[in-house]
Amino acid sequence: MKKLIGAWIVAGVSLWLTSMVLGARMEFAGFWSIVWTAAVIGLLNFILAPILNIMTCPIYLLTLGLSRFLVSGLVLVVAREWVGGFYVASYWWAVLAAVIISLLTSAIDSMTGRKQP
Numbered sequence: 001m002k003k004l005i006g007a008w009i010v011a012g013v014s015l016w017l018t019s020m021v022l023g024a025r026m027e028f029a030g031f032w033s034i035v036w037t038a039a040v041i042g043l044l045n046f047i048l049a050p051i052l053n054i055m056t057c058p059i060y061l062l063t064l065g066l067s068r069f070l071v072s073g074l075v076l077v078v079a080r081e082w083v084g085g086f087y088v089a090s091y092w093w094a095v096l097a098a099v100i101i102s103l104l105t106s107a108i109d110s111m112t113g114r115k116q117p
Contacts, residue, residue: 011038029085053111
């Protein structure tokens with residue numbers, strides 16, 4: 001349970017920082033919309049992302065893994081539709097947000113020692 005809450009906090013902080021970087025292209029209505037968006041993205045990554053990753057496996061191999069950000073962008077767009085108070089301007093801004101979120105999550109995890117190599 002402690003790991004889940006830690007991951008939820010890191011995801012929320014990464015989402016908030018990404019919204020600061022992207023400005024009006026990715027916005028939250030408030031604190032609770034960040035919390036619920038992090039929860040919905042976690043749920044979608046658990047349910048939807050593995051299915052999409054299997055479907056896009058040939059593209060994943062051809063792009064040497066960079067297509068994973070396309071799937072993550074799609075997850076953000078689906079979360080945008082489900083969570084009130086969360087806005088991403090377009091699919092391509094969601095893909096850029098996915099790249100930034102990935103970098104921020106890795107940086108936060110390494111600074112806090114959550115994931116040791």
